[in-house]
Amino acid sequence: MGRGRAPCCEKIGLNKGTWTEEEDMKLIAYIHKYGHQNWRALPKLAGLLRCGKSCRLRWTNYLRPDIKRGNFTRDEEDTIIKLHALLGNKWSKIASFLPGRTDNEIKNVWNTHLKKRAASGEQQPVTNFGASTSTGDRMAGAIEIPVDPAVDVFGIFDDALSTLMQSNEMEDSVFPETLGGRQDSPWTSSQKQSRGPVAPEGTNHPSVHDAGKPEEEACEAEGTRRDGQREEWLDYLEKELGLRDDGEEWDRWDEMEGDMVDSLLRDDSFYPYN
DNA sequence: AATCTCGTCAACCGCTATTTC
DNA sequence: AGAAATAGCGGTTGACGAGAT
Numbered sequence: 592m593g594r595g596r597a598p599c600c601e602k603i604g605l606n607k608g609t610w611t612e613e614e615d616m617k618l619i620a621y622i623h624k625y626g627h628q629n630w631r632a633l634p635k636l637a638g639l640l641r642c643g644k645s646c647r648l649r650w651t652n653y654l655r656p657d658i659k660r661g662n663f664t665r666d667e668e669d670t671i672i673k674l675h676a677l678l679g680n681k682w683s684k685i686a687s688f689l690p691g692r693t694d695n696e697i698k699n700v701w702n703t704h705l706k707k708r709a710a711s712g713e714q715q716p717v718t719n720f721g722a723s724t725s726t727g728d729r730m731a732g733a734i735e736i737p738v739d740p741a742v743d744v745f746g747i748f749d750d751a752l753s754t755l756m757q758s759n760e761m762e763d764s765v766f767p768e769t770l771g772g773r774q775d776s777p778w779t780s781s782q783k784q785s786r787g788p789v790a791p792e793g794t795n796h797p798s799v800h801d802a803g804k805p806e807e808e809a810c811e812a813e814g815t816r817r818d819g820q821r822e823e824w825l826d827y828l829e830k831e832l833g834l835r836d837d838g839e840e841w842d843r844w845d846e847m848e849g850d851m852v853d854s855l856l857r858d859d860s861f862y863p864y865n
Numbered sequence: 866a867a868t869c870t871c872g873t874c875a876a877c878c879g880c881t882a883t884t885t886c
Numbered sequence: 887a888g889a890a891a892t893a894g895c896g897g898t899t900g901a902c903g904a905g906a907t
Binding site: 607608609610644645648649652653695696699700702703704 | 872874877
């Protein structure tokens with residue numbers, strides 16, 4: 592056999608398409624008894640004529656006991672819209688904020704309902720950070736330029752972040768050490784006031800929107816609170832999208848991700864498509 | 866009643882990331 | 887170190903049902 596990865600399974604003689612009740616029962620029974628340490632080996636052991644990948648998908652998207660079935664609530668839909676504006680087509684990431692919902696389900700809901708709702712008579716999605724048109728380029732961190740160049744993409748995040756920064760809720764969730772909690776926030780207390788992030792030592796990563804900007808100009812901009820927020824937010828996004836790799840310091844951002852997104856979701860004024 | 870169109874959603878495919886050996 | 891195996895992600899497809907013609 593040549594190089595490259597082998598097919599995930601021998602497809603010959605395996606069932607495809609819709610799962611039968613009997614197959615479901617076999618899969619459930621097996622996983623309840625033995626778990627799913629090895630998806631590749633599972634179908635054979637469970638007596639299923641399916642490939643492991645198919646089993647995994649069936650379990651995670653349909654059979655898992657914690658799956659929430661039924662229509663999405665308006666709240667859930669709004670959450671998806673907000674998260675999509677923040678994260679782009681990162682369905683699994685979005686799903687992690689909606690307990691009981693799967694990435695596949697959310698993707699379907701977006702494609703069938705929410706995309707239209709977002710587009711109909713309202714603004715086009717103003718951003719689609721990290722979204723990609725094909726699987727191949729998604730890890731390249733491609734950023735789609737907004738369709739309408741007049742739309743101030745960053746301004747929208749500025750405004751959202753501004754609002755959040757003014758609320759105690761954000762203060763507490765994003766800067767938890769103010770509550771006597773964590774001590775490893777990238778912000779110092781004075782920087783928290785100016786809302787500027789502390790750049791990791793020895794790093795100097797230009798933000799995406801500042802690429803090619805003269806250095807003085809960038810320094811000048813740094814003084815303002817608004818730009819501080821912008822930098823902060825872009826830093827976060829760049830990190831999130833894998834556009835930068837600053838080592839340990841940036842790993843800490845990951846820890847705050849949930850808090851930041853949660854805060855945005857709780858903020859009623861942040862609705863990216865209005 | 867027949868057939869066409871469209872929306873929905875489960876499942877598949879192809880790819881990358883991560884882990885194992 | 888690097889190849890192979892495995893897990894997971896996101897885009898796409900196709901079966902199916904409902905409503906329209």
